[in-house]
Amino acid sequence: MTISADVARRATNRGTPGRVGDVRRQNLALIMHRLDAAGQMTRAQLAAETGLTKASVSSLVADLMSAGLLSEVGLNRVGERGRPGLGVALNTEAAALGMEINVDYIAVGVLDFAGELHFHAVREQHNAGRPPEEVLSSLQSLADEALEQAGGSGMKIHAGGLAVPGLVDPANGRVLRAPNIGWRDVNVALWAEALVSGASFGTAIFNEANTSALAELWYGHGRDLDNYLYVSGEVGIGGGVIIDSELFEGPGGNAGEIGHVVVDPDGPDCSCGGVGCLERYAGQEAILAQAGVDGGNTVERMGALRVSLESQDAAALAAVERAGHHLGVATASTLRMLNLDAVVLGGHFAQLERWIVPAFRGSVNRHAPALLAEDRILVSKLGPTAAVMGAAGSRIRSVLQKPYELFS
Amino acid sequence: MTISADVARRATNRGTPGRVGDVRRQNLALIMHRLDAAGQMTRAQLAAETGLTKASVSSLVADLMSAGLLSEVGLNRVGERGRPGLGVALNTEAAALGMEINVDYIAVGVLDFAGELHFHAVREQHNAGRPPEEVLSSLQSLADEALEQAGGSGMKIHAGGLAVPGLVDPANGRVLRAPNIGWRDVNVALWAEALVSGASFGTAIFNEANTSALAELWYGHGRDLDNYLYVSGEVGIGGGVIIDSELFEGPGGNAGEIGHVVVDPDGPDCSCGGVGCLERYAGQEAILAQAGVDGGNTVERMGALRVSLESQDAAALAAVERAGHHLGVATASTLRMLNLDAVVLGGHFAQLERWIVPAFRGSVNRHAPALLAEDRILVSKLGPTAAVMGAAGSRIRSVLQKPYELFS
DNA sequence: TCATATAGTTCAACTTGAAAACTAATTCAG
DNA sequence: CTGAATTAGTTTTCAAGTTGAACTATATGA
Incomplete structure (x- = not known):
């Protein structure tokens, strides 16, 4: 397994000549995306909906099937009369590995190309301050279990994705800064070479808030929205921006850091070196401190906070209201700048x-x-699997985008 | 002249099948962009630099020349020996019309495809509160003059662009809100049909801050930067975001409104309905009021402010420093969210x-x-021609992107 | 004056999709 | 139970467009 830079970036085309073969590449991706969206279709339906001819669809599907990306899934009655079509769908034996490192746990999961999560496992462990090697080695053993089970079920893993709570440099496989687990410039790529004995796929690294935002796009509210701001509340506050049903990464790949938007120029200092950042008002530590909840780890304290809220505790209510207020300020600024709805x-x-x-x-x-609008403030539907699903899903998307790279 | 929706948007491709002819379209655009960047090249150079074969380049250039977009510009010695190449360049007789409506003036200019501005004219007039028809009719007479002169010089205008200081709906040719000139939902498209007697090209409408940001990209600091935040200080404060050398428009086409980013949650009410917006601290009115400069129109008062600053007037210095401080707050938040540098x-x-x-x-x-970084705070090189050049330049870019649309 | 070098064109081969004809598999009416 | 109608999918032919190689055109320099 190697860390690769092939994170799906916008295909600019500018600068590279168009070759005749590019047309086929685009159409292969088109078929994959269509099937991803619709689940199962006959070749005739694909032709009708994509605008390609039946002849072209047959040829494209044949190529994708022999690469193991598609499979026929039995007869599929479409009209009342006439020859029934053969359903074609993304191969559920093709899958990607999703991994997550967070403050209080690590997690892995295997996501098949149809969006089903298999072998999801979470291991609770406190990672803040521990040496990266130790955390990564623990993750490796968890990933090995998942891969063994997946292999036993006949699944083939085509790619891996790892989500971490911090700024990343996907091109070089590095975690630049992850203050909440105490990492700084950790070269995950080096380690990943050794991860998962014998695995032959590449692993890409992502920001956790970004993968959660993407999971929401593909498996949650994103089905009804093509642009939104996703705000991830953990110990730190992260963000992901979705525009035109794609993650907006910004020039450096680290856009969406709403946790460090300024909500009060005269506010307190922040761990990022700035002043008056949102995180100092709406991060878990900030809320818990303001509410006067202490004792135990963050997860336990958040539980205690909820109890206080249920019983109308004034300090708890005020702390949360204050957080909501400041979150609103940062969100308002973001909506203006990015024109999201x-x-x-x-x-x-x-x-x-x-x-x-x-x-x-x-x-x-x-x-x-x-x-x-009133009905455009939504709450995530996805539970703790979000980041893992998003990390694996991102890699699946890369394959949907460039299926021909798996051709032999 | 008709208002059209063909503002160059990102070509998503997704959803549309690739046809064999798309390859040629991409390569036609490639040739145009290359020549735009390099100014003048031989076919052999184009082949070497684009990666196309000489055969393809010859064929593409022939098509572009017969559409009047390129012209041969005489012999061009390249090597010491061998047959000299014929230089090919964007046709300087092809051009676009740029127009601007602002608070205290209107302006027009003709920009040829090589980036040279001809027939630039500014007419000072106060437009705030005047009926849109009156302003547009005045603009029309100014544009007529420019077109007449351009026609006399043998130039052919392929498209027009209009910049206004407010939110626009380019698809429908509407100005949604331009508070500083008092426009609200003005249908410029309807009027534009009649603009410029006999003209046969389409005119698109843009936000002034966006065209200024684009002018900076193509004719100013953008030559050295591929991403930046452009902040336009006029009576209102507008913004334009450049990412990967393209304007970032956001899902609704109105991204970059830094003037209404919140810099003090408990600040004064703003004309936009919000509270504590940057514009209330760093807009011209705000600075002038704070500095205690009054009397005369805004242009005159800004002149007076400069005099006060030169003579170290305390109130003036404090007002400007305050504006800079708040501008910094809004900029910091923007840099975090958008990851610009x-x-x-x-x-x-x-x-x-x-x-x-x-x-x-x-x-x-x-x-x-x-x-x-220290050296990444820059001041615009372009004077009052920025918006006009950006508006015309945007349309020229549309042609570079889709030259085949002008094929007969 | 001729070898050499570079620019640009012509043409056959190849990839690919479109369009239409053709084969395959099913329903339904009589 | 048989044949017409209908729909699915494949085969064939054709056109668009790029590549690569051969070829023509035009310069320099010994």
């Missing part, structure tokens, strides 16, 4: 929905009136 | 460079340390 709240913001959303909504409306 | 200041921020940049720099470093 929906927001999806994840992580602890999802857990605190009942108490935080009213203050959040009020604040957004105050600072950016009419920019965010 | 340069800023170009335009409009009055350029005029006030000496006094505003230190405060701005300090504030950005305070809120987003290490995100913006």
Whole structure:
């Protein structure tokens, strides 16, 4: 397994000549995307919906089948009369490995090309401050288990993705900064070469908030929205921006850092070196401190906070309302700059929905009136599997985008 | 002249099948972009640099020449020996019309495909509150003059672009909101049909800050930068975001509104309905009021402000420093969210460079340390022609991108 | 003056999709 | 239970467009 830089970037084309073969590459991707969206279709349906001719579809499907990416899934009645079509679908034996390192746990999962999650496993362990080698080695053993099981079921893993809570450099397989687990410039690529004995696929590295935003896109609210701001509330606050049903990465690949948007120029210092960042008002530590909840690890304290909220504890309610207010300020600024029209709240913001959303909504409306419709404030549907699914899904998307790279 | 929706958007491809002819379209665009960048090249050079064969280049150039987009420009010695090549360049007789409506003036210009501005004319007139028809009719007479002169010089206008200081809906040729000239939902498309008697080209409508940002990209600092935030300081504050050498428009086409990013949640109300927006601290009105400069129109008062600054007037210095400070806050948040690494200041921020940049720099470093290098705070090189050049340039880019649309 | 070098064109081969004809498999009416 | 109608999928022919090699055109320099 090697860390690769082939994270799907926007195909600019500019600068490279068009070859005749490019047309086929585009059409192969088109077929894959269509089947991904529709689940199962006959060649005739594919032809009708893509605009390609039946002849072309037959030829494209044949290539994709012999690469193991598609499979026929039995007869498929379409009209009342006439010859029934053979259903074609993404091969559920083709899959990607998703991995996650977070503050209090590591997780892995195998996601097949149809979007089904197999062999999902979470191992609770506190990773903050531990040496990266130790964490990565623990992750490796968990991944090995998943791969063994997947192999036993006849699945073939085509790619791997790893989500971490920090800034990454995907091109070089590095974690630049992950303050909440204490990592700084860790070369995951070096380690990944050795990960998963005998595995022959490449692994890419992602920011956890970004993969969660993508998981939401493919497996959650994204089915109904083509652009939104995803806010990931963990110990830190991360963000992911979806535009035109794609992750907006920014020039350096690290866009969406809403946790460090300034919400009060005269506010407290932040661990990022800045001043008045959102994270200092709406991160888990900040809320818990403000609410006066202490003792135990962060997960336990968040549980205690919920109890306090249920019992109408004034300090807890005020702390959450304050967080919602500031989250609204950062969101309003973001909506203006990026011209988005929906927001999806994840992580602890999802857990605190009942108490935080009213203050959040009020604040957004105050600072950016009419920019965010009533029904465009949503709460993530996905649980703790989000990051793993997003990491694996990202790699599956790379294959959908460039299926011909797996041709022999 | 008709308002058209063919504003160059990102070619997503997804959803449409690739046809064999698409390859040629891409290569035609490639030739155009290459010549735009290099100015003048022989066919052999084009082949070497694009990766196309000489045969293909000859064929592509022939098509582009018969459409009037390219012309041969005489012999061009390349090597010491051998047959000399014929230089090929963008036809300088092909051009686009740029127009601008702003608070205190209207302007037009004819920009040829090589980037030379001809027949630039500015008419000073106060447009705030005047009926749109009146302003547009005045613009029409100015445009007629430019077109007549251009026609007399044998130039052919292929497209027109209009920049206005407000939010636009390019697809429908509408100005949605332009508070500083008092327009609200003005259908420019309807009027444009009649504009410029006999003209047969389409006109597109743009946001002034966006065209200025693009002008900077093509004719200013953009030659050295592929991503930056452009901040346009006029009566209002607009913004344009450049990513990968393209304008970032956002899902709705109105991204970059930095003037209404929140810089103080408890600040004053803004004309946009929000609270604590940057414009209330760093817009011309705000600075002038804070500095205690009054009397006369905005242009005159800005002149008076400069005089006060030159003579170290305390109130003036404090007002500008305050503006710089808040501009820094909004910029820091923007850099985080969009992951940009340069800023170009335009409009009055350029005029006030000496006094505003230190405060701005300090504030950005305070809120987003290490995100913006010392030498990445730049001041626009372009004068008052920026918006007109950007508007015309945008249309020229559309032609570079899709030259085949002009084939007969 | 001729060898050499470079520019540009012509032409056969190849890839690929479109369009239409053709084969295959099913329903339904009589 | 048989044949017409209908729909699915394949085969064949054709056109677009790029490549690569051969060829023509035009220069320099010994």
